[in-house]
Every structure is written in structure tokens, then in C-alpha cells.
Amino acid sequence: MKLNRDLLLMISENFQSDRISLYSCLLVNRSWCEAIVPLLWKIPGQHILLTEKAENIIFNVILSHFSEESRDVLMKKGIDLFTGIYQKPSFNYIYFWRHLDLHLLDKIITRNFDKSDITIMRNELLKLFVNNNTNFISLFFPYDYKCQVNWNIRCFSNLKYFYFCNDIDQNILKELATVSKSIKIFNCDVVDCNDISGIIRLFEVQKNLDSVRISRCDKYETWQSIEEVLIKKAINVQNLYLSYNWNFDVDLKFLSHFINLKSLEIIECSRPPNQNIHSFMMMTRLIESANVQLTVIDIHFEDIFCDFEDVRRFFQAIYQNCPNIEYLSLPIKDYVLIEFERLLINCQHLIGLVIRSERGLQYKNLFEILNKSSPSSLIKFGFSLNRKFGGKYKLLRSFLANWKDRHTMLLQIWPVNYILGHEKEVNRLYELIEYYEARGIVKQIDWGINWCYESEESIWIEKRCFY
Numbered sequence: 001m002k003l004n005r006d007l008l009l010m011i012s013e014n015f016q017s018d019r020i021s022l023y024s025c026l027l028v029n030r031s032w033c034e035a036i037v038p039l040l041w042k043i044p045g046q047h048i049l050l051t052e053k054a055e056n057i058i059f060n061v062i063l064s065h066f067s068e069e070s071r072d073v074l075m076k077k078g079i080d081l082f083t084g085i086y087q088k089p090s091f092n093y094i095y096f097w098r099h100l101d102l103h104l105l106d107k108i109i110t111r112n113f114d115k116s117d118i119t120i121m122r123n124e125l126l127k128l129f130v131n132n133n134t135n136f137i138s139l140f141f142p143y144d145y146k147c148q149v150n151w152n153i154r155c156f157s158n159l160k161y162f163y164f165c166n167d168i169d170q171n172i173l174k175e176l177a178t179v180s181k182s183i184k185i186f187n188c189d190v191v192d193c194n195d196i197s198g199i200i201r202l203f204e205v206q207k208n209l210d211s212v213r214i215s216r217c218d219k220y221e222t223w224q225s226i227e228e229v230l231i232k233k234a235i236n237v238q239n240l241y242l243s244y245n246w247n248f249d250v251d252l253k254f255l256s257h258f259i260n261l262k263s264l265e266i267i268e269c270s271r272p273p274n275q276n277i278h279s280f281m282m283m284t285r286l287i288e289s290a291n292v293q294l295t296v297i298d299i300h301f302e303d304i305f306c307d308f309e310d311v312r313r314f315f316q317a318i319y320q321n322c323p324n325i326e327y328l329s330l331p332i333k334d335y336v337l338i339e340f341e342r343l344l345i346n347c348q349h350l351i352g353l354v355i356r357s358e359r360g361l362q363y364k365n366l367f368e369i370l371n372k373s374s375p376s377s378l379i380k381f382g383f384s385l386n387r388k389f390g391g392k393y394k395l396l397r398s399f400l401a402n403w404k405d406r407h408t409m410l411l412q413i414w415p416v417n418y419i420l421g422h423e424k425e426v427n428r429l430y431e432l433i434e435y436y437e438a439r440g441i442v443k444q445i446d447w448g449i450n451w452c453y454e455s456e457e458s459i460w461i462e463k464r465c466f467y
Helices: 001-015 019-025 028-040 052-063 068-076 102-112 115-129 168-175 197-204 218-238 254-257 277-290 308-321 334-346 361-371 392-403 422-437
Strands: 099-101 138-139 161-164 183-191 211-217 239-244 262-269 296-302 327-331 354-357 380-383 411-413 442-447
Touching: 001 411, 019 102, 052 102, 068 115, 099 102, 102 115, 102 138, 138 296, 168 197, 183 197, 183 218, 197 218, 218 254, 239 308, 254 277, 262 277, 277 308, 296 354, 334 361, 361 392, 422 442
Parallel strands: 099 138, 138 161, 161 183, 183 211, 211 239, 239 262, 262 296, 296 327, 327 354, 354 380, 380 411, 411 442
Antiparallel strands: none
16 A cells, blocks of 8 residues: 555656646545645745635635634634534545645735734634644745744745845844755845845845845845845855946946856846946856856846847857857847847757847847747747837738747747837737737747836746746
8 A cells, every 4th residue: 555655756756746636536546645645735836826705715724724713812802713513524635735835824814803902813814824743935024014923944945035025124034044944046136225234244244045036126225235245155056136226326247256057137226327237248258157057047127228239248248158058038220130130040959038128139140040040949939029129010020920930939928118008009919910820930928018127037947946
């Protein structure tokens, strides 16, 4: 019987990303059910979009695990969760839970309980989840989280993924830093943060940082603190994402410390005073020193304000030093299209390409180069179409028509500015893409109609490092 169960576990683990198949296995027999339940209950909290109905079902299962003591505490506060006969669950589902998403739990509580009951429900849920029987690998803090957490070392010593939204009590993070030192992926939003001492402390004690994502830095003092701690951990970091919304000069010289970097993403949310001149030069030097390691480069500036020679050198640095590049996202101007074509010819492992909206870009020339020189591996495209593109759908039609003898493409389009609110233009674009979908040239289309700097990352880039 043990052999059969071990075999079932091996089979089920190969299908753990296929939730529908896993769910159907529950109904085979008890042995199958016992093998599958732990895998299914690792899923909640993994940044997977759930319907409101699914969230409520999960929450009812959670409530069924409340101890008699917790039920009595709630009853004394007038919260009666169990109007019928209480039935103990068949499994201890909380034991299998691996992703503690406090945002998900808060959202369900807020939807189902009065404001006066939210704090006590939070406390009882934390008692349930934070105990000697749970062992989490990811933790997500929502915005403005105030509830105190008992940082049980068994629960949090194996954390691998940490997600944090701004304006949290920094003492909570300092306490977490005493038990959690093995985080690999560190993801935080620091907009409007006046105090990041807890973030810095938690960052400093980590021993295995692999991926770092700092979003929406908008204060110079905050940036100084982040830069200092990033330099300390630079040698181990392989994936780095920075998005900023500053109005002060920042020099990206610190990037030179990241000698083992494989993925670099820099998003400029508003134009700094130095107009990215120095930033562009430093990124070029980083790419030149990275040799063959970089496989992902994602650069998003509002516009390029560098000399022609600096931009040309940037493109040259990519195709001369990063032959293994797989995903590339960057702004392009007309005067570097020659270098861009050389990049396509030299980077034969390129899978995904995002072209940022840019002033001074002739789409006709761009599409012709893509048709002529794209490597056979390149099948995933993202385009942000600006006002200059306007209604020039013949150019896009020609590009798609000339792709007919290549692999089917995955396409993502962000119609920027000119098309938003213009139903006629949107419908024309829809009809054009649907035409080529029907003919097998476009396999999948993702529309980025709700375009903004944080949602631009296409779905095929998004899963790469931080999720």
C-alpha cells in the first residue's frame, strides 16, 4: 500500500500546476484523495485570481478549523459563525497551507463582516494560521496592515517569498527579521513610505537573496537607504527590478556591483531632472560587464534624452555581450534601427520582445526589420502604440501578413493615449487582430487597454522571476 501511495504522490506532483486535473483525482478513491489534497491546498495565496465564490468557499473551510476557544471568543462578541451542527473537517487543511496571503484574508473579512468585527476576526485567523503545525514559504502583507503577528520560528523560518505593500508598521518587519533569514524573492512597494527601517533590517539579514523588486520609490532619503543595502547584497542577486517615481537626480552607478545579474528591469515612472542620461550610460556599462549572463533586459523610460552615440552604444552592448538574451523590452528611436536589426541578427535565442512607445519612431521601418531579421525563436511580441501610430493599421496588417511562414505569435498590445475612449478605433484594432487569429498567425492576444506603467509587463514576462 505504501508503494502505491508513493507512486500516487509522484504522479500527482507532476500535475500540480494543472488544478483541474488534480481536482478530478479527488473523486477516484481515498488513497488518491489523500495524495491530492495536500497539493491542492498549497495553492491558495499564490497570487492566483479567484472568484468571489471561490474565496468564500475557501473561507468557510478556514472557519471550520476554528478551535472551540476561538468560537467562544467570537460568540461573546456577538459573532456566530456556526448556526448549524459543527462538523470537523476530513483533513487539517490549514496544515497544508504554504502561502500566507494576509491581503486575501483581509479582503474576505472586509466583505463578510462589519467594520467593528474586523480586528477580532484578524486576531483569531492569525491564531489559527500561526501555530506549530504550519510552515509557510511565502508571506504577503497588504497595505496599511496594523495587526500584530506572533512570529513563530517554525512557521516562518523557511520563508522563500516576501511581498509587502507600503505603509506598514516597521516594528512588525523587524520582528520578522529575527526568525526569517532565508528569503529568496524580496518584493516591496515603498511609495509614500517615510520609515523603511523594518524593510532595511529584514533585507539585511537575508542569506540567500536571489530576486529583488523595489517598486515606486519616490523619496530621495528612501532611495539612499535602499541603494546602500542593495550594494551589500549585490553579489548574490540575479534578478533586479526597480521602478521609481522621483523628481531628484539618481545615479545608477551602484548597478556595477551586480556582477551575477541575469535579469534587469528598470521602470521610470516620471522624468527625473537628469533626463536618464547618466542612467543610460551606467546600464550600458553593466551590460558590457555582464558578458553572457543577462537573459532579460527591461528598460522603460518615458523618453530617451541621450546622445545618439550613447543610445547606439547601448544597443551594441546588448548584441555584443548578451548573445543568450531571451526577453528584451526597451524604447526605440528611428536613429538606432540599424543597431536594432543587428541585435535581432546576433541574438538568436530571443523569445520575447516588447517595443515601448517612442517619439520619433517610424513603425513602417520597424515592422519591415522585424519581418526580415527576427530570429526563428522570437514568437512573443508586445507593442505600445502611440499617437504617431494613430490609425495606420495597414502597417500592422502588413507585419502580420508577412509573418505567415513563421511560428504562431503571442501578441500583447497597449494602445496608448490616442485610442483610449475612441470606440471606433478600438474596434478596428480588434477586428484586425481577430482576422489574423482566425488564420493561425496570432495564437493569443492580450489587450492592455487599462495601460499604466505597472501593468505593462506582459503575462509571459510576469511569471519569470517575481511571481
